[in-house]
Amino acid sequence: MSSATLMISSVLCLTLSLYLIVTDQSFFIEWAVLEFNSLSLDITIFSDWMSSMFLSTVTFISSIVVIYSESYMTHDKDRVRFLLLVLAFVLSMVVLIVSANIFSLLLGWDGLGLVSYCLVIFYQSGKSSSAGMITALSNRIGDVCLIIAIALYSSMGTFNFFSWVGGSQMSGNQILTMTFIMMAATTKSAQIPFSAWLPAAMAAPTPVSALVHSSTLVTAGVYLLIRFSPMLSELHSNYYLLLVSSLTMFMAGLSANFENDLKKVIALSTLSQLGLMMFSISMGLEVLAFFHLITHALFKALLFLSAGLIIHTLGNTQDIRAMGGITKAIPLTSALMNMASLSLCGFPFLAGFYSKDLIIEMNLMNSDNFFITGILMLATAFTASYSMRLSFISMNNSFMSNSAASVAESDKLMIIPMFWMGAVSVMSGSMIAWALSPLTSNIILPTEYKMATLVIITVSAIVGYTLAQDRALKGSLSKWLNSTMWFLPALTGKALPKALEVYGKSYIKLQDQGWTEKLSSQGMYEQFSQVSKVGQQAQYNSIKTFMLMFLISVFPAVWMMT
Known part of the structure; x- marks a missing residue:
């Protein structure tokens, strides 16, 4: 019932999106x-063509x-809890x-962080607990930045995005607000130096990974910056975003090679594509x-x-x-899988x-920064090389598991959803390009620039085949450095918690057991204790105490008389 409801919602949202594109309208409630x-x-x-199309993609x-999870999680005793968490994640x-x-966006933003933590620790192991903690703490940094941005946003009198009227000069408060929003987005989308949590989130069940790393959690930061892109274009620090992405x-891309x-290779490819979205x-x-993004x-x-x-048919083997x-x-x-890898390339x-290809060609046509263009081309090359390496190692080498008798495509609840997803993923590019053609610019490039991308992909596929033979860089320092994501997991997942x-x-x-304690609660307790001891002595009917109190009270009067 839940899958049918989501599918109907997807069709309705797609129809609404196409209608809003044709009529150039939007709804605001x-x-x-x-x-x-x-x-x-x-x-x-707010409903425009962009939000409706994204909503259609998420629900589809x-x-x-x-549907896929009904078979994948059939032997799990907590599959009902899993389904409820997935629906809460989608909501x-x-x-x-x-x-x-x-302000209302913060509800969905924090909801994603909370439910993602529950899904990452779903299997309740030590590894899942560590991965969930890294995910939660990394995303909490972005949550704090967004809360500070909300506090700064309140000076405008309203929390709506559209209350921000663009101009040639931004105030200091607006610049600070956009800086915190950009930091929140880069944290949620796992840009450097917050990249370590995304591969660690692979501890969640694979159906969750398919949802988290495609259209929900990791794309929230990208979607936020798309909404704030008119204000971001006026911010000079978007060069920081360009460099980080x-x-x-x-x-x-380099680490994935x-x-x-298997799941971490795909997670690193997600990280690479998120960088490409932030770059654009x-x-x-x-x-x-x-x-x-779609x-x-x-x-x-x-x-x-x-x-x-x-992984399911090979006995949960991920290597x-x-x-x-x-x-x-x-x-x-x-x-x-090969079709999806080729589409990724x-x-x-x-x-x-x-x-x-549109993003690369627009950069070649408009950018005059050779360094940034070179990094973009290298990232494209790495995408092709690790995709080909993955295909050659996992599919074309000799069978390395114990027995091939149990490896079969017998579960239709897993095959049929994959077939429909494959059909949509093949046709979606040309269909969306046709629908969005009025919103894109004409591209004019020399022939060698037009052929550069295809040549790079072809050469990189050959490099990927070479890496699949595991003859190059075997056991070298370079391989160790790149396979650890430039030590980001060690720095943010081990060194930073240890330092904290x-x-x-x-x-x-x-502080808490030292000066802070003496100057606050503990010090006040000691002072009041001394005063209470004196008061208790006065209540013990001691003649010495009464004589002392009498002298204290009489002495000022005698002194005034003399």
């Missing part, structure tokens, strides 16, 4: 909850994941998408960033679902070196080609 002096607190629902992928994302009010997609965990936003191409959500969900079936030769045993799953006429623990103990010893 506002309900005033509280007014205090000049500040108005409203609940706002959610319906596929729910939080829906609240975030339709909110045109930064470039380094993120470069680091993630040396990773052996920083270049002022928010429509193309949204286009790539296409990436579809083929990345397909990639995770295919990987989930492979790609223990796979190999699975093409004959599960041909449809292998074909769908930007292979011509698949979904990723229409969005990714040492600092916390020092603070407790020097």
